[in-house]
Amino acid sequence: MMNDDFYRIRRLPPYVFAEVNAMKAAARAAGEDIIDLGMGNPDGAPAPHVIEKLVEVARKPDAHGYSASSGIPGLKKAQAAYYARRFGVELDPAKEVVVTLGSKEGLANLAQAITAPGDVVLAPNPSYPIHTFGFIIAGAAIRSIPAAPGPDFFTRLEHAVNYTVPKPSVLVIGYPSNPTAYVADLDFYTKVVAFAKEHKLWVLSDLAYAEIYFGDTPTPSILQVPGAKDVAIEFTSMSKTYSMAGWRIGFAVGNRQLIAALTRVKSYLDYGAFTPIQAAAVAALNGPQDIVEQNRKLYKARRDVMVESFGRAGWDLPPPEASMFCWAPIPPALRHLGSMEFAKQLIQHASVAVAPGAGFGEEGEGYVRLALVENEHRIRQAARNVKRYLSSMGVNTPARTAG
Template identity: 45%
Template sequence: MSDQINLDGPAIDQSTEDPQPEPFQIRVANRVDRLPPYMFGRINAMLYQKRRDGSDVIDMGMGNPSDPPQTDVVEKLTEAAQDERNHGYSKSNGLLNLRREVCNKYQRKYDVELEADHEVIACLGSKEGFSHMCLALMGPGDTAIIPSPYFPIHMYAVILASGNVVTLDVFDPEKFLRNVEYTCQTFTPRPKLLIINYPHNPSAATIEPDFFVEVVRLAKKYGFMVIHDFAYADIGFDGYQPPSFLSAPGAKDVGVEFTTMSKGYNMAGWRVGFCAGNADMIRALGTIKGYYDYGMFQAVQIAAIVAMRDTEDAVAEQALVYQSRRDALVDGLRRIGWEIDPPKAGMFVWAKVPEQWRHMSTMDFAMMLLEKGDVAVSPGSGFGPAGEGYLRMSLVENEQRLRQAVRQISRCLDKQSALSSSSST
């Protein structure tokens, strides 16, 4: 009888204690694991700490405009924000009148005709639009060609969209185009997307309009789409006018162009950007944005209309301000022995590290300038292997501060050279 099953007993013996649970783990998506550590984290942490300690650090690291927007634009923002009708959800593609102003600017400045309803979309800054465009176009197995050194989002927006990347040297435009064609001839499957960025960040490389004519020819020959990141459209020096990709015949057949109000209009924190060009690509971006956002605050859009309509003279004057800052920084660095090619456009000087210091990584060199000289710069390695040996210096500080930065760099390097010499004897 003892072998009989007790039908009234519990199905499983009750444990006297609950088992010790395994440590809970957060398992993020593979796309996050594919991203490297943030390259500028060490610099930003030290910059923050030094400023908390009272150091007056001259920050030439980030291209964050320090000049204010025009007063009329800020006043329009205030007025529009006080209108209760502007506080609801806005269309994710932007107000029609804002898109019309983009069309007017392209017609006026580049002789390019755009259709506001189908060929222009507003973005929450060009970086958001670019990232979502990559999500709309790319997927597993797709390949994009990007310039090298690269602005990080040009690389990692593709990776976040599960695509692959081929990097090509950006410094010689003709060589870049030859390499694009060679890549298309030898890769299987062929690249789906070409990402270009002129004036280039970080290197400040520039091109002439014929470059885009050849890009369109190659795109049609090999069947790839084109995204041109035109963030520095409004900042040309010494009479140079950065050309628009859309001004090339047939450009709208193969691609789009992203612009922004962050730089020339000093509206970086407002997050107003645009994508213009191929209607099918615009539609795809609009589909993605329709799922991800409700558009930018309508008062910001209304103020942006005023900025585009009424402050173009101020945009031209702002370019002259950056040109004067470029001259102050380049002249100062040359006086202390640096080899510098003055940029023709953009907000940055791409400075080659002096030969005496090339035994150091650019990250270590930049950290030394910050720690010992109270000057923050961006190490070239933050823009990929091709950036090693260079520093990116932004032109957001005024001329007096830039000259002071050069003096502090000079004193820092002289002191470190003296310490190195004394330790070796």
């Protein structure tokens, strides 16, 4: 019998979310109404003019052949125009922009392009799994750094660079963060760029949640820092901003050497997204932007309802400043269960699905991630179910003063 213990598969742990997803599917198959706050899967639709463009181009007889792997020129120009408009950053569409099949594919393929077996990559913990596993699949070793962009970040970064052999070659960051919802400012990015130049690090910035921020200050891009393009590449996605998650359209922009490497690897692996999808993405970027503001307001309203209703249920959630997630500490009385068991119990006893924090790295233990992907009525229903479960576990709900 052949050895089926393949090298790259051996380096991947069991996908933590698979167990929770299997329980969720089984409960639904048994007829249970599961309120799914687990997967960050937007529940909205793109703007009508985007869908109309998709249909219009799909009707053309010549639209069904292979597309351009790096993206059709009009879409690369549209993304460059977005960066100029939103961040004041000038990009050469031909050499500093590549279209990806969502930011996840872009990150994974760039990892394949720039990583040699044994390379050391600095990545936040907890973080979105592809930030680490894209590089692990490519043969790298991961050294964890803090997810929060505070003073400890640079202390630990300095330590990692000075005491790691071989020296790290790549630094991965992502703000607003998934799952933690941390945000970073321009001052932080300025320090990151200076550090990367001093220590000869490539910086990969994940800006998938750029437009989902709840304060008055728009989320910055690392490329706003003068000289950032010398060391940095940034990934964005149309998934959340334009409610186009299943369309799988994202972008990498920035450093020409990294863009060229990603483009070359992609040319061997895919023929790009279906042309009508790319044409519709152009319509989304260049057309009316009402949906961007609408989505921002939608997620903010859901955030407020979730924080308030879960708080009344006896579970205090820190309100996120951005992203479509609440990063929630497990209630203290139940922390001993661990995130996996707690997530299972919420499905079994509250009919609510959440993502266990351990799935985002060991530093995620003690937390679960709740996605703002159900409407306000369903979020309140989830809070009522959670309240019943917490009461059954002896967790007292807070007394609220009348008035």
